[in-house]
Amino acid sequence: MDWDKLRIFHAVADAGSLTHAGDQLHLSQSAVSRQVRALEESLNVTLFHRHARGLILTEQGELLFDATRAMMKRLDAATARIRDSEEEVFGELRVTTTIGFGTLWLAPRLPKLFEKYPDLNIDLMLEERVLDLPMREADVAIRMKEPSQADLIRKRLMSVHMCLFATPEYLQENGTPQEQQDLSNHRILCQNPRSAQVGAAATLVAELMTNDVTSMLTVNNYFGVLQGVLHNIGIGVLPDYLSRDFPDLVRVLPDVHSVEVPVFLAYPEELRHSQRIAAFRDFVQEEIVIYRKTMKAQSLTSA
Template sequence: MDWDKLRIFHAVADAGSLTHAGDVLHLSQSAVSRQVRSLEESLNVTLFHRHARGLILTEQGELLFDATKSMVKRLETTAARIRDSEDGVFGELRVTTATGFGTLWLAPRLPKLYAKYPGLKIHLMLEERVLDLPMREADVAIRMKEPNQADLIRRRLMNIRMRLYATPEYLAQAGPIDVIEDFSQHRLICQNTAAAQVAAGASLTQKILAYDIPSLLTVNNYFGVLQGVLSHLGIGVLPDYLTEDFPNLVRVLPEIESGEVPVFLAYPEELRTSKRVAAFRDFVTEEIFAYRKQQRELEEVKA
């Protein structure tokens, strides 16, 4: 098949309009229409239903659009690898991770990465939905469980646990909490158990909510939970990695915690040689190593 015709078909299918596709391709509407018609004739199929409100792909058009999307993703990957310099790290890097981890752990550390590689252009995508790395919805992912997609390079970074934290100011005002039954005198701040989150966090929250808790604040991400705790509103269910950046938080009921939550870094096999990906991977690994070292030192001091 003629690549030029496929490229124009892809632009039309993506835009849903001959006019908009022409604007993207810098071609006239009539030129775009001729190329699409020529492709349909060569395949002996109809690729679009034409309506006054725009173009809708036929079943055959959907099949071809799926194929051209894969081709475009592959070309983007190849272009990214070509753009990688042998001597420097620059260009766009799309990183996806959960909202809480990206906001509370990753973003505060990025100045160090930018200081080392000022030419990087990081697009940070914070959401609970797992993006498709092989289809290049993102270049690198940090997730709270092992990725199960094929053709991925993955590395286990660390394990975290969900624990209970409060500020000294809140505890001074509301009083101590020595056993879980004391929650009857305290406010719990947590994610709603139906909200997207790590299963271990939801399980811990369900366990606590089984007790008499008269006052409750639920937020749909851990950043909001943290802000509630820092505002002295109550006791929050939070990931333990926050103790590095918020050392004034007081852990309460230390016998209560979630099971271990693994944190994985993953990227597509085809980006194995990408210098941008390697720079980000090494940066995160170094930061995790520093975090683990600090945690060990704190445990030794406590012992």
């Protein structure tokens, strides 16, 4: 099949419009239409249902679009490897991680990375769904469990525990729990048990609920839980790494926490020589060293 026709077909399928595809390809609508029709004739199939509201892929079109999408991702990977300079760090790096870790730990630290590499562009994709790195849905991932996908380079970064936090103002007004049973007199803020999250957090919340807790605020991500805690709504179930960036928060019932949650960084084997990934990996590792030193100093001070 003619590559130009496949490229144009992919743009049309992705945009759902001849006009929008033409704008992206810098071609007229008629030129795009001719190429698509020529591809349909060469395959002897109809690839699109044509409607007034736009174009919808036929079953055969869906099959071809799946193939061209995989081809484009492989081309993106090849392009990234070709463009990676031996000495310079530039271009786009697509980073995926959870909403909680991305908003609460990673994003606040990114100014340091941009200061060091001003020509680096970060596309930060925050979601609980595990993106397919070998298929280039992202370049690098930070996840709260060891990735199971094949052909990945993975490195354990740190461990996290889910703990209880509140503001001094909230505790002054409502009292500080001395044991778990005292939580029945407080509002608990946590991630919604039905939302995607690590099992350790869900297990801790289930344990807390056995203490006759009658008032709750549930949110579908930890950023929302933190905002509730900062506004004195109640006691929140949050990751322990917040202690560094929010030193005024009080750890409630310090002996109550989840089991260890491992944090892994992973990227495709084929990108092992990427200077962009190396820069990001080294940056994250350096920040974790700083984080650990700060946490150790805080622990010694509180002791």
